[in-house]
Amino acid sequence: MQAIHGSAASADAPAADDLVYGLMRAIMLTPEDDHFKVIEENDLTVSQVRAIMMLACADPEALAGGRIAERIGASPPAVSRALDGLVQKGFVTRRESVEDRRVRLFSITDPGRELAGDLVALRRAQIDRFLDTLDPTQRDAIRAALAPLAAAGLLNPAPAADSEEATR
Numbered sequence: 001m002q003a004i005h006g007s008a009a010s011a012d013a014p015a016a017d018d019l020v021y022g023l024m025r026a027i028m029l030t031p032e033d034d035h036f037k038v039i040e041e042n043d044l045t046v047s048q049v050r051a052i053m054m055l056a057c058a059d060p061e062a063l064a065g066g067r068i069a070e071r072i073g074a075s076p077p078a079v080s081r082a083l084d085g086l087v088q089k090g091f092v093t094r095r096e097s098v099e100d101r102r103v104r105l106f107s108i109t110d111p112g113r114e115l116a117g118d119l120v121a122l123r124r125a126q127i128d129r130f131l132d133t134l135d136p137t138q139r140d141a142i143r144a145a146l147a148p149l150a151a152a153g154l155l156n157p158a159p160a161a162d163s164e165e166a167t168r
Contacts, residue, residue: 027130028123035122042089042115047074047082049119052091055108056116062105064097091115 014022028035039049050072055063063071069079083106086092091112097103108116131139149155 027126030126030129035119035126038115038118038122045082045085047072047078048086050074051079051082051106052086052108052112052116053119055092055106056113056120059108059113062095062107064103064105066103068106086112 044052051068054068054071065080065083066076068083069076072079074082083092083094083104087094087106091109093107093109094104095107097105131142134142146155
């Protein structure tokens with residue numbers, strides 16, 4: 001893979017995009033991964049997972065189906081089918097907009113919030129398992145590399161209260 005972001009890699013060092021990709025693989029592709037199991041158990045499509053997470057982030061605001069499609073980068077018909085399935089499963093509610101009856105607004109339900117919370121907790125557990133394999137110096141190096149991105153508003157770190165171990 002060629003370096004397309006940031007500075008070009010030296011002959012000895014991999015490019016930034018290759019390193020980020022390797023980090024994501026190390027975190028997400030673990031043998032203990034229950035993330036896909038939850039998705040399979042709930043018979044969810046990728047579009048449904050993306051829509052439920054979008055609604056969880058927007059909660060308590062209701063979102064129009066077209067806006068959800070735009071934000072997750074999927075076609076309106078595909079998102080409409082995904083949202084219909086989420087309504088049928090009880091993860092999402094649908095209502096007409098009072099301003100424009102042609103617009104359908106979608107909101108996450110308590111079971112949908114629980115599902116989104118489970119998916120986030122599983123992803124967080126994957127991150128924690130990865131960080132547990134590192135020594136304190138390596139964790140400090142990751143923190144030092146990511147802190148400027150967080151300070152610039154490019155990352156949205158979880159508040160310390162949400163983190164099991166704020167200094168991890």
